[in-house]
Amino acid sequence: MSTSTSTQIHLVSRPTGWPEHSNFSTVAVELADLADGEIRVANEFTSVDPYMRGRMNEAKSYAAPYALNEVMTAGAVGRVIESRAEGFNVGDPVLHQLGWRDIAQAPASNFRVVREIEGLPLSVHLGILGMTGFTAYVGLLEIAGLKSGETVFISGAAGAVGSAAGQIARLKGAKRVIGSAGSAEKVDRLTQKYGYDAAFNYKDGPVRGQLHDAAPSGIDVYFDNVGGEHLEAALDAFNPGGRGALCGAISVYNLTEAALGPRNMSNMVTRGLNLKGFTVGNYAEHYPAFIADMTAWVAQGKIVFDETVVEGLKNSVQALLDLMRGANTGKMVVKL
Amino acid sequence: MSTSTSTQIHLVSRPTGWPEHSNFSTVAVELADLADGEIRVANEFTSVDPYMRGRMNEAKSYAAPYALNEVMTAGAVGRVIESRAEGFNVGDPVLHQLGWRDIAQAPASNFRVVREIEGLPLSVHLGILGMTGFTAYVGLLEIAGLKSGETVFISGAAGAVGSAAGQIARLKGAKRVIGSAGSAEKVDRLTQKYGYDAAFNYKDGPVRGQLHDAAPSGIDVYFDNVGGEHLEAALDAFNPGGRGALCGAISVYNLTEAALGPRNMSNMVTRGLNLKGFTVGNYAEHYPAFIADMTAWVAQGKIVFDETVVEGLKNSVQALLDLMRGANTGKMVVKL
Numbered sequence: 001m002s003t004s005t006s007t008q009i010h011l012v013s014r015p016t017g018w019p020e021h022s023n024f025s026t027v028a029v030e031l032a033d034l035a036d037g038e039i040r041v042a043n044e045f046t047s048v049d050p051y052m053r054g055r056m057n058e059a060k061s062y063a064a065p066y067a068l069n070e071v072m073t074a075g076a077v078g079r080v081i082e083s084r085a086e087g088f089n090v091g092d093p094v095l096h097q098l099g100w101r102d103i104a105q106a107p108a109s110n111f112r113v114v115r116e117i118e119g120l121p122l123s124v125h126l127g128i129l130g131m132t133g134f135t136a137y138v139g140l141l142e143i144a145g146l147k148s149g150e151t152v153f154i155s156g157a158a159g160a161v162g163s164a165a166g167q168i169a170r171l172k173g174a175k176r177v178i179g180s181a182g183s184a185e186k187v188d189r190l191t192q193k194y195g196y197d198a199a200f201n202y203k204d205g206p207v208r209g210q211l212h213d214a215a216p217s218g219i220d221v222y223f224d225n226v227g228g229e230h231l232e233a234a235l236d237a238f239n240p241g242g243r244g245a246l247c248g249a250i251s252v253y254n255l256t257e258a259a260l261g262p263r264n265m266s267n268m269v270t271r272g273l274n275l276k277g278f279t280v281g282n283y284a285e286h287y288p289a290f291i292a293d294m295t296a297w298v299a300q301g302k303i304v305f306d307e308t309v310v311e312g313l314k315n316s317v318q319a320l321l322d323l324m325r326g327a328n329t330g331k332m333v334v335k336l
Numbered sequence: 337m338s339t340s341t342s343t344q345i346h347l348v349s350r351p352t353g354w355p356e357h358s359n360f361s362t363v364a365v366e367l368a369d370l371a372d373g374e375i376r377v378a379n380e381f382t383s384v385d386p387y388m389r390g391r392m393n394e395a396k397s398y399a400a401p402y403a404l405n406e407v408m409t410a411g412a413v414g415r416v417i418e419s420r421a422e423g424f425n426v427g428d429p430v431l432h433q434l435g436w437r438d439i440a441q442a443p444a445s446n447f448r449v450v451r452e453i454e455g456l457p458l459s460v461h462l463g464i465l466g467m468t469g470f471t472a473y474v475g476l477l478e479i480a481g482l483k484s485g486e487t488v489f490i491s492g493a494a495g496a497v498g499s500a501a502g503q504i505a506r507l508k509g510a511k512r513v514i515g516s517a518g519s520a521e522k523v524d525r526l527t528q529k530y531g532y533d534a535a536f537n538y539k540d541g542p543v544r545g546q547l548h549d550a551a552p553s554g555i556d557v558y559f560d561n562v563g564g565e566h567l568e569a570a571l572d573a574f575n576p577g578g579r580g581a582l583c584g585a586i587s588v589y590n591l592t593e594a595a596l597g598p599r600n601m602s603n604m605v606t607r608g609l610n611l612k613g614f615t616v617g618n619y620a621e622h623y624p625a626f627i628a629d630m631t632a633w634v635a636q637g638k639i640v641f642d643e644t645v646v647e648g649l650k651n652s653v654q655a656l657l658d659l660m661r662g663a664n665t666g667k668m669v670v671k672l
Contacts (some may be wrong), residue, residue, distance in 0.1 A: 028359065054602075232597070261597025263595055266589075269613040274610070275604060
């Protein structure tokens, strides 16, 4: 690998429905010499996240859509290999949002030095100690306002966010934590590894009935990663005063027709429900509390996590497609 | 009218779809002599409200459904005609929830003496100074959290709640207030009487397009009385951080099949939207602020209101049917 060439994955056309490999291209960019204030970083891991599908659309009001013929921006961690910026030394581990490329070079303000944790790969800063864990933390505690003694339902519970959210709910005193996932193996993992009280495979039958069986006394909090049928089922299961944190809707991202909406929105009025969508970037004020709590929980073994590691930048697009089909367990990253 | 007989309207069977007259019966109940602590009240006005349709269903989790073969409970105002309770004198105007009957008799704790306002009928305590005005106030200011400078959309804007909500929005500094209604005459009233900046007839074409024309820069707050297509259109019009107060969904109350849900719920996530359903009974702590503000606004002529008055208890059911078809302007009451 030449460190003066940055190999990058660009979005070259906007997908309709499921993305195809032809929507992307691999581009080698020759890097200029470092300017004053810049650093050069060799990435070790790049992040693969469900929200990336949304950014491929030219959607009004969404966090900036990906530009065509530009790199797929995303979280990434690596090490400084050259520095002309104060506070950044060769070898420092850094986190940034410059995305799917092997070498990143930019003004130092784009990077943040992260703490190296013995025995853990740098990828934890993309996952449990990164945006993923922060999303679970903010969604459950700030957006949904989970209180001790409540019953929580989390969809897509074996994913990176869902597996963290279930464990946070348990640590914060939830009475009962219920999760859905898309395979028997994931369902087992929910109850046996992530501390869920009950779990079901949403492919086994209608979500509504399975949720009712798992939560016969109803739910107080819903953490939604899936949307669609899951959201409608949660609206039927909510107790009065229930709150939903809407984090994602992976079931609808690749539909080419409009998704059917929940047919029971009138429950919102009669039960006094609150649904709140969020993207974690708007809740930075909670980051210090998150990082303090989560670092301690991980160090003490109170929160466990999985990673699905795909080798090689060239497999990034396939990794994203696999993620959207649910092939991952826990956080999906590409290792360079 | 004998004051020892209470003529009442009972629900005798639960409607499917639109209620029919046969779902109700008129019953004369002989009253016992007053017990200690009781009062007897001759009602002057009974209330007719959209939420009453929901209570006719045997719905889980809803505020208690109406019992069969019992009176249709609802707000009512009248005057004490006989009293064996301290603090209640013959002639006092009182508000209560004992509903569709001419004479109400019960322990005094069921009644509250209201202030008589010169030049205004007692029915204002059912409308602008009662549950209706309180619903508009709480929904706009507490549930949706309207801030000065924001753009507000109110559906069913010529109804009792909507016409109050639009004027409260203006008094609280909204930049632009937009309303929908179901006739040209109501649309005129919105802009000419209730101070709306723009209004449209939802029967003239798709709500989405008409709302976009009326609010080309999007909306920040939505006050929903209608549900269905209106809610979907609002979800498309919301600016990032938009909030919806879901008060009612009159478009779906009488459907016999499930209403189609909003197909754009994923906007909730991408725009960080918040939808909150409410019933005003859960927000009693805001009542003192409401009654102080609203009494002053009405006295100073800063808020105007309309009533649709139907004569005669026996026309109560027809009044409710007319209300659900939008035949009223402002608050619908039955005058006894």
